Structure formats: C-alpha cells, structure tokens
Amino acid sequence: VDSSGVHLTWSEIIFENFSKVTVERRKLTDTAWTQRAILSNPLITTHTDMVNDDTDFQYRVTFSDVQGNEKWAEGETTIPKTTSLYIPDDYESIQAAFDSPVIDDGDSILVYPGKYPGTLSILGKDILVQAIDDNEVATIIASDSDRCLNINNGVFEGFRLERGTGGIGVSTAGGGVYASGNAVLRNNFIVDNEAPGQGGGLYLTENASLYNNFVTNNVGDTVGGILISNATGQVINNTIVGNNIEDDTLGGVVITNSTVTFLNNIIAEHTGFDLLLTGDNSSAIVAYCRFKEASLADLDGNIPGDPLFLEVATEDFHLLPNSPCIDAGHPGDEYRDNDGSLNDMGAYGGPNGY
Structure with a gap:
C-alpha cells in the first residue's frame, strides 16, 4: 500500500x-x-x-x-489512516496532495514556507489547507492568465496569494480568489492580483466567508478589491486597502444582492468608493466598519476617520496607538481580541487576529 x-x-x-x-x-x-x-x-x-x-x-x-x-x-x-499531508515533504505540490485519494473530509494539508506556482482548485473536499511557520510565508503565485485559488469548501489559511489574473472560460470575476459554497478564507494576504472582470482581489458568493484577511493593491475592471454577490456568509475583521480600477470609481468593496454579515472591517486608501451597496441588500448587516462613506451619525458603529496604519507602503497595517479603529469593533464578547479587550477593526483584531 x-x-x-x-x-x-x-x-x-x-x-x-x-x-x-x-x-x-x-x-x-x-x-x-x-x-x-x-x-x-x-x-x-x-x-x-x-x-x-x-x-x-x-x-x-x-x-x-x-x-x-x-x-x-x-x-x-490495511489502508493507512491518513489525516494530514505535509508539503513539500509528502507531495511537491498542494494540488497533488489535495487530489490524492488519501485526503478526504476532515483531513489537513500543511504547507511549509516556499513559493508554489500555479492555480489551486480546492473543490468538494471539506479539509484544512494551512500554511505553517509564522515567521516565513507560503506564497501561491498564479499561473499566467488564471487566478490563484478556486475554492468552494473547507478552510484555506495563512497564505500569500498574488499575481492572479482571473479565469479562462469561466467567470472572469475574482482575479486572485473565487470563493463559493461553504469555503472559509482566514489570515491570508491577497495582493497584486488583477481581474478582467469584477473583484480584482476576490469574488465572494454563496455561503463563503472571510476572516482576518488582508486584501491590498489589487486591480479590477469594475471593482478593484472584493465583489460580494448573492452571498450569505460572513466577512469579519478584514483589512481592505488600496485596491483600484481603471476609472478609479469602485476601488474597495461592492456588496450586491446579498444577506452577508459584514463586521469589523477596515476599508481604506481607495481613490473611488471604499464601500458601495447595490441591488437588494435589505437583510445585509454592515456594522462596526471603517469606510469613508460612513456617517458620524451612523447608529451601526461605522466610522469614516483615518485608520492610521503604521506603514501602508510596506504592507504593515498595524494600527497606531491613536487609531480610531482600536476597540471600535463589535462590542460582543465573541468578537473580543485575543488579549480580552474590545474588538479592534481590521485583520489584526478579534479572536482570530492575524
């Protein structure tokens, strides 16, 4: 065997x-x-x-x-009871490990730091794909003319996803990531991707969810950062910064026809809109977020002030001590930071802070 x-x-x-x-x-x-x-x-x-x-x-x-x-x-x-595979020790590529018949629901693929070229399709199996070693980065570099990641199930955590260019023969939305089904993305950097359609960084639909991700410096034809469409999942404690499009009007996030829960996110540094809601979003929850279109009179905890990042140019999105986003997230106990304090908006905040 x-x-x-x-x-x-x-x-x-x-x-x-x-x-x-x-x-x-x-x-x-x-x-x-x-x-x-x-x-x-x-x-x-x-x-x-x-x-x-x-x-x-x-x-x-x-x-x-x-x-x-x-x-x-x-x-x-007797078939070995495989519960996890290590990359590149067991397989050279993440995709080969995922496609292996010894990986099934509930298993894990654990990835050491390195550069992993090509497009990943994490479809069907409910598994954890996780980058390990916090001191270095496992980077997914997309192949030419395709996105970094297609995912519709399981958890994808801890990666840098860059240089995606959307899909071929399928939806061109989502330059870096196309997330659908019950997929969960957590603690990732989605950066320097470009979509010929909408959502330069990411396209989110169905019950897919985002927690504690950074989405920055992505470009789309009509939406630079994230397009959330017909979605029912959660988008909580993400930092979405400096994403733009050719005419500089819809750089950040567009939510359309969705019942998504959108909490504790920072959207900033866009020359056009930070956040735009279109279509029927009457059941969507958008609260305790920073975006420039927010009103100081907003009763849902949204704020427009400068988030005061440490250094955007070097992708250091830690908040300065006087940032208005500190302790400004949802006050519920389930959203508190790791140190027990009130939730800080952005990807460093909350119980799963980056």
Missing part, C-alpha cells in the same frame, strides 16, 4: 481453456464482493487498485476457464 494505490501480486497460474482473471474487493464488514478489474492475459500477475482512505479491505483474485470453473486466492490489506 502507498499513496497511489494498493498493489496486488499473485503467482502465475496456467491451465487449459483459460478465460480471465477477476480482481474483487470488499470491506471487512461486508459480505458482497465488488468487481475491480477483469484481466484477459494470463501472464499478468499484478494489479494496482485505487486507495480508499481509512477503510480496510479484503481482496480476491479469481482464475476462470471457459467452462466457468474457478480457482481463487484471498488476502487482506
């Missing part, structure tokens, strides 16, 4: 009027056999069966002649 399959071997058996070799398997708890292969060449004495992770099997190899007479041999195999 290895990560590519179960390798079966048997002794060569030659008898008159040979017809076929049948390879079957069943779970140890089952009584019925399932056919896996039929081999017509009697000289073939090996077969590789695809791994089904976390399940033990019994295999049977049956030799048949043209009259239907049979001889068989049986054996059992």
Whole structure:
C-alpha cells in the first residue's frame, strides 16, 4: 500500500481453456464482493487498485476457464489512516496532495514556507489547507492568465496569494480568489492580483466567508478589491486597502444582492468608493466598519476617520496607538481580541487576529 494505490501480486497460474482473471474487493464488514478489474492475459500477475482512505479491505483474485470453473486466492490489506499531508515533504505540490485519494473530509494539508506556482482548485473536499511557520510565508503565485485559488469548501489559511489574473472560460470575476459554497478564507494576504472582470482581489458568493484577511493593491475592471454577490456568509475583521480600477470609481468593496454579515472591517486608501451597496441588500448587516462613506451619525458603529496604519507602503497595517479603529469593533464578547479587550477593526483584531 502507498499513496497511489494498493498493489496486488499473485503467482502465475496456467491451465487449459483459460478465460480471465477477476480482481474483487470488499470491506471487512461486508459480505458482497465488488468487481475491480477483469484481466484477459494470463501472464499478468499484478494489479494496482485505487486507495480508499481509512477503510480496510479484503481482496480476491479469481482464475476462470471457459467452462466457468474457478480457482481463487484471498488476502487482506490495511489502508493507512491518513489525516494530514505535509508539503513539500509528502507531495511537491498542494494540488497533488489535495487530489490524492488519501485526503478526504476532515483531513489537513500543511504547507511549509516556499513559493508554489500555479492555480489551486480546492473543490468538494471539506479539509484544512494551512500554511505553517509564522515567521516565513507560503506564497501561491498564479499561473499566467488564471487566478490563484478556486475554492468552494473547507478552510484555506495563512497564505500569500498574488499575481492572479482571473479565469479562462469561466467567470472572469475574482482575479486572485473565487470563493463559493461553504469555503472559509482566514489570515491570508491577497495582493497584486488583477481581474478582467469584477473583484480584482476576490469574488465572494454563496455561503463563503472571510476572516482576518488582508486584501491590498489589487486591480479590477469594475471593482478593484472584493465583489460580494448573492452571498450569505460572513466577512469579519478584514483589512481592505488600496485596491483600484481603471476609472478609479469602485476601488474597495461592492456588496450586491446579498444577506452577508459584514463586521469589523477596515476599508481604506481607495481613490473611488471604499464601500458601495447595490441591488437588494435589505437583510445585509454592515456594522462596526471603517469606510469613508460612513456617517458620524451612523447608529451601526461605522466610522469614516483615518485608520492610521503604521506603514501602508510596506504592507504593515498595524494600527497606531491613536487609531480610531482600536476597540471600535463589535462590542460582543465573541468578537473580543485575543488579549480580552474590545474588538479592534481590521485583520489584526478579534479572536482570530492575524
């Protein structure tokens, strides 16, 4: 047994009027056999069966002649109970690890620092893909003419996603990331991406959610930072800075036809709008955020003041001590910072602060 399959071997058996070799398997708890292969060449004495992770099997190899007479041999195999893979130790690429049959719901892919080129498709499996080692960065660099990440399930955490350029043959929204389904993005830097459509940094739809991400210096044709469309998820404690488009009108975030919960976010440094709501957003919650269109009379805790970042030019979005965004997030206990103080707006705030 290895990560590519179960390798079966048997002794060569030659008898008159040979017809076929049948390879079957069943779970140890089952009584019925399932056919896996039929081999017509009697000289073939090996077969590789695809791994089904976390399940033990019994295999049977049956030799048949043209009259239907049979001889068989049986054996059992134990499949390793894989719960995590390390990149690049176990696999060179994140995508190869994700596509491996030993990774299934509830498992983890843990990624050491390095540069990982290409586009990731994290689709279907409910797993954790996490960059490890806080002192260095695991960077996803998109392939030419495509985005960094397509994701519709699981958690994607701790990466730098850069130089995405949107999709080919699919929606061109989301230069860096296209997030849908029940996907969760947490503690990522989404930077220097460009979309030929909307959402230079990210396109968010369905029940996908964002927590404690930085979205900066992205460019889109009509929305530079994030397009949130037909969404029902949560966007909490993110920092969205300096994203623009060609005519400089919709640089930051656009929310359209959504019931999203949008809390504790900082949107700043856009030459056009920081935040624009269009369509039917009557059930959306936008509160305790910083964006320049906010009114000082806003009863939902939104504020327009300068967030006072430490150094935007070097992507240091820590808040200066006199920032109006400190302790200005949602006052609920579930949103408090790691030190127990009131929530700071932006990606460094809240219980999952970057």
